[in-house]
Ligand code: RIB
């Protein structure tokens with residue numbers, strides 16, 4: 001079967017970086033048409049730069065990276081340096097990127113790509129706030145029906161919030177954008193905290209990355225070493241949740257996951273619960289299902305897939321050891 005054509009919309013972020021590496025290590029399964037950066041974990045200037053760095057670390061400097069929206073549709077940007085560090089990729093020392101951003105704006109790239117490919121053949125993988133995708137939908141409503149699937153990391157139900165008591169970060173940063181996407185009618189597969197909190201980078205998992213003996217493996221180990229502090233402190237968990245790689249793993253081995261087709265609406269009115277994904281898991285509202293909401297994962301199978309794929313990568317200039 002031909003690899004799925006995807007656009008990765010992202011706010012790197014260490015977990016975004018691992019997700020991008022997983023996609024770039026899997027050319028038999030996914031063809032990355034481009035990477036679109038959005039403001040989120042850190043400001044746009046850094047998320048765009050970080051996306052370039054990750055592509056070079058994967059030995060794929062030819063991947064096109066586009067800068068997108070630098071602020072949410074209607075709100076002031078909230079960032080997460082307390083989780084990801086000042087650069088967004090804190091942990092290892094990283095070289096400055098050698099490649100440049102594309103001149104085209106990310107929103108224009110999303111619109112043009114969906115218009116230029118046959119309808120139903122391009123998947124959007126959203127790893128950050130939904131600002132770029134919502135802006136594209138608002139500017140070009142004709143592309144909504146052309147999207148094959150939107151697979152997004154965001155929201156929570158049983159796990160409740162990670163940035164407020166009720167909201168997950170990606171949705172909280174731009175709830176109006178999330179509302180546009182969840183109401184768009186585009187096929188949605190949602191990876192909420194309910195599932196991402198089940199794929200934790202425990203010590204043995206991090207050691208596997210370190211033992212790969214590649215620069216890429218070492219980077220992944222140091223990124224996860226760094227960004228697990230927040231979750232360990234808050235949840236007392238045994239490692240960092242690999243939120244965003246769940247989006248790519250869904251495309252590679254969907255059988256690892258299970259969930260329910262349910263109605264999900266976004267709180268945009270109440271400051272108390274702003275950005276909450278009101279997930280009708282028990283079907284009590286009678287509202288039409290609009291999303292496949294993933295609740296469970298085979299964590300060991302996920303890590304087996306992730307480590308096998310990441311072990312394939314090393315930066316272009318590094319000779320195999
Ligand atoms: O809440 C987790 C999400 O917020 C992840 O995508 C992480 O990278 C941050 O963007």
Ligand code: CA
Pocket residue numbers: 010011012013015016040041127128244
């Ligand atoms: Ca992210």
